[in-house]
Amino acid sequence: MGSVSTFADYKTKRDAGQRVRFTKNALTNTAGRLASLWPVAPLAGSAPTTAVAPVGGDAGDLGGGHVNPAGNLFIGGANVNLSGAGPAAGVIVVADRLSHQGGLDATVATEQTTNLPTAALTRYTDGKGVWAALEIYTQIGATSTTVAMKYTDQDGNTNITSESTAFGNTGFREAGRLILMPLALGDDGVRAVAGVTLAGTTGTAGNFGVTLLKPLLFIPCQAAAAIPEVLDGLIRGACQIPEVKANAHLMLFMMSNNAQVIQGELELFEA
Amino acid sequence: MAAGDPLAGLSELINLLTGGGAVSADAPWFWKNGRYTGGVATSPIAGRLNSLWQYVGTPSHGAVPGTSAEVPDHSTAGGLKQVNPAGGRKKRLLGCWGAGLAAGSFILYDRLRQISGLSGTVTTAQTANGTAITRYTDGKGNRIWIEIYTQIGATSQTVTAAYTDEGGNSSTSPATAIGNTGFREVDRLIEIPMASGDIGVQEVASVTLSASTGTAGNFGVLIVHPIGRLIPLPGVGIGYIADFVTGLPIIPEIMAGACLALAWLPNATTVPDLIGGLSMVEK
Numbered sequence: 053m054g055s056v057s058t059f060a061d062y063k064t065k066r067d068a069g070q071r072v073r074f075t076k077n078a079l080t081n082t083a084g085r086l087a088s089l090w091p092v093a094p095l096a097g098s099a100p101t102t103a104v105a106p107v108g109g110d111a112g113d114l115g116g117g118h119v120n121p122a123g124n125l126f127i128g129g130a131n132v133n134l135s136g137a138g139p140a141a142g143v144i145v146v147a148d149r150l151s152h153q154g155g156l157d158a159t160v161a162t163e164q165t166t167n168l169p170t171a172a173l174t175r176y177t178d179g180k181g182v183w184a185a186l187e188i189y190t191q192i193g194a195t196s197t198t199v200a201m202k203y204t205d206q207d208g209n210t211n212i213t214s215e216s217t218a219f220g221n222t223g224f225r226e227a228g229r230l231i232l233m234p235l236a237l238g239d240d241g242v243r244a245v246a247g248v249t250l251a252g253t254t255g256t257a258g259n260f261g262v263t264l265l266k267p268l269l270f271i272p273c274q275a276a277a278a279i280p281e282v283l284d285g286l287i288r289g290a291c292q293i294p295e296v297k298a299n300a301h302l303m304l305f306m307m308s309n310n311a312q313v314i315q316g317e318l319e320l321f322e323a
Numbered sequence: 324m325a326a327g328d329p330l331a332g333l334s335e336l337i338n339l340l341t342g343g344g345a346v347s348a349d350a351p352w353f354w355k356n357g358r359y360t361g362g363v364a365t366s367p368i369a370g371r372l373n374s375l376w377q378y379v380g381t382p383s384h385g386a387v388p389g390t391s392a393e394v395p396d397h398s399t400a401g402g403l404k405q406v407n408p409a410g411g412r413k414k415r416l417l418g419c420w421g422a423g424l425a426a427g428s429f430i431l432y433d434r435l436r437q438i439s440g441l442s443g444t445v446t447t448a449q450t451a452n453g454t455a456i457t458r459y460t461d462g463k464g465n466r467i468w469i470e471i472y473t474q475i476g477a478t479s480q481t482v483t484a485a486y487t488d489e490g491g492n493s494s495t496s497p498a499t500a501i502g503n504t505g506f507r508e509v510d511r512l513i514e515i516p517m518a519s520g521d522i523g524v525q526e527v528a529s530v531t532l533s534a535s536t537g538t539a540g541n542f543g544v545l546i547v548h549p550i551g552r553l554i555p556l557p558g559v560g561i562g563y564i565a566d567f568v569t570g571l572p573i574i575p576e577i578m579a580g581a582c583l584a585l586a587w588l589p590n591a592t593t594v595p596d597l598i599g600g601l602s603m604v605e606k
Contacts, residue, residue: 055343058334062341084424084559084596126341143422143562145598181351183381215379217356234356234379237386238400267352270420270600272562286337288566290418291602293340294350307422307560307598323341 054123054323062286062321066128069321072115076304078311082223086230088187088263089304089314090149097303099189100261103153105171106301114146114302114318121322125296127269129289132316133280134273134308142308146269146318148296149303150175150182151244154261158192158220159253163202168262169246175297176266179206179243184233186219186248187263188226193255196221201233201248201262206241220254230263230305265303268294269318273308280316296320326411330574330606336417339604349406349414349603355380355585357424357594365474365509367589372512374470375429375585375597376401385584387472388543390440392453395582402434403583405603412605414577421554421599422562427589428553429597433458434582435465436527439543443475443502443536448485448529451544455526458578459548462489462525468545468586469501469513469530476537479503484515484530484544489523502536512545512586550575553588556597577603 056062075094081087090097090112097112109117118125132144153167176182184203199219204210215234218224224231235242245262269292273281285293296302304314326345330336340348355378357364367373376385385401397407408414421429435456441449459465467484481498488494496515500506506513517524527544551572554565567574577583587595 055341056337057343059337060334062334062337086598124342141558141561143560143598183352183354215356215358215360215384217358217379232354232356232381234358235381235383237360237383240382240404267598267600270422270562270564272420272422272564283564286333286340288564288569290420290564290566291336291340291348291568291604292350292418292420292564293337293348295342295347307562309560 056323065321066319069128069319070119071317071319072118073317074115076314078313079228080311081308083309084307085223087228087306088230089306091189099259100152100154102167103171105151105174106149107299108301110301114304118320120298124323125320126293126323127285127296127318128293128321129284129319130269130271130316131280131282132271132273132314134312134314140310142273142306144271144273144304144306145267147265147267147303147305148175148300149265151264152261154189154259156248156260157257158260159257161250161252163247163249165247169244170262170264173243175300179241181266182241183265184242184245185263185265186231186233186260188229188258188260190259191227192225192258192260193220194225195253195255197250197252197254199248199250201245203245204243205239212236219250225254327413339606344604344606345410345412346605350600351403351405352600353380353382353403354598355596357596364594366592366594367587368505368508369589369591371505372514373587373589374510374512375587388437388439392436392438394436394454394457395434396580397582399582401584405583408579408605414603414605415574416577417568417574417602417604418564418566419554419599419601420562420564421556421597422560423556423595423597424559425589425591425593425595426556426558427587427595428555430553430586431550432584432586433548433550433578434545434584435459435548436546437543439472439541441542442539443542444539446532446534448531450529451527456546458580462523465524465546465548467515467524467527468547469542470545471509471511471542473541474509475507475540475542476502478537480536481533482530485528486524487526488521489525491525494518494521507536
């Protein structure tokens with residue numbers, strides 16, 4: 053694996069790197085809750101149906117995609133600006149979207165296997181550190197319930213039932229919501245999801261699906277409009293210099309207290 | 324340069340971060356849902372330390388410890404499951420980050436030993452010792468925390484600990500509050516102060532209540548080693564990055580076998596959901 057040998061080498065490679073510029077329209081979100089920007093225009097992804105493992109360049113890839121170099125690719129930094137009426141501080145997370153499907157129904161209270169199991173991972177194939185989430189594409193119902201999934205863990209053990217988490221009703225039903233799925237005792241990753249079970253109907257079918265993702269970069273953003281958060285991964289960025297795997301499909305998810313336009317860019321460099 | 328040597332400088336750090344070391348850089352992310360198995364977590368007490376050990380998420384929650392003292396490690400359910408250093412290499416924490424549903428601060432700590440099964444109504448010394456700790460064995464910087472698993476009683480009492488300090492001397496802690504509102508709830512962590520002059524803990528022999536709190540409940544005793552500092556999350560959805568290369572503490576070591584876990588110091592009674600991560604290299 054190629055690596056950077058010195059600080060001077062690092063500067064040279066950062067300067068020669070590529071930038072992925074992106075803009076996302078405002079998405080109304082629930083304060084303190086996670087929302088996916090993948091289906092948000094411009095350059096939005098379309099709600100999936102059958103199980104697919106997205107790759108770089110597929111619809112929805114951040115900024116339309118990036119160039120896969122011959123060597124290893126890393127994120128060296130980012131700058132992100134949140135703007136709009138009454139901008140509020142928030143957090144943007146860059147992730148590699150590994151596998152997704154859709155077409156699940158929030159009124160069905162038996163195990164759903166439609167368009168499942170998820171497509172096999174092509175990156176982070178051991179599943180370690182891979183997060184499973186339910187992504188809501190069309191708003192579901194206003195009745196609170198809980199949801200659990202059946203999955204294969206980081207060791208390849210199958211048919212494990214996850215812990216349950218809240219689903220439906222305010223804060224847990226809106227289009228765009230990304231609801232992370234808690235794992236069973238002892239697990240720390242997911243290779244595949246085979247089924248999803250609601251404890252009861254939420255009242256509205258909507259449309260939701262399973263997304264498997266690997267978080268890569270954490271970007272806390274300023275509250276004031278037009279003042280970007282400039283994150284240098286090495287200096288004061290907690291040494292966040294994550295590798296971007298070959299054929300990665302990058303996405304953003306956020307924790308934001310307000311609907312705001314997101315503009316920014318990632319700096320990628322080849323080691 | 325040999326395995327375990329200090330980092331030589333910025334160039335070496337960059338080299339390790341970009342795959343130049345024997346193993347890749349390690350950046351375990353975590354998220355915690357404000358739920359236990361089967362339901363919503365107990366509301367924390369504003370301004371009081373709270374355990375996230377039983378909070379579900381990824382990596383998973385931890386189980387209530389056994390009634391015999393046990394030494395958790397990097398593979399224990401509930402820990403952050405970082406890659407364990409090998410080959411004589413040392414693992415070093417470069418920074419961490421987080422954001423959540425509530426304002427407060429989180430503390431990263433190495434969970435050195437745990438035991439449960441202690442009662443809020445027993446007024447004689449309750450044994451807390453057993454298997455010796457295997458990390459920070461000199462005791463320096465280690466702390467004693469009470470961790471509550473089932474709510475104890477509503478009568479205010481105090482608790483003391485009989486322990487061995489960093490010099491190998493037997494000590495008795497000052498009394499600290501236990502029981503009643505703010506000191507009885509599930510997930511409450513109650514730090515037991517040390518005797519004058521002591522700076523650490525090698526062993527905890529027992530804890531003793533001044534009198535019954537009124538309800539047995541279930542609580543335990545932890546020996547912990549806090550790592551770094553309080554990481555502030557200033558508001559709902561407002562993230563924070565703590566950089567340990569350019570700020571304090573400077574690149575703390577993560578011991579081989581460390582069971583890394585999170586404690587929460589809340590500003591309010593909102594059950595927290597958190598996301599975050601750590602950045603580490605190994606040399």
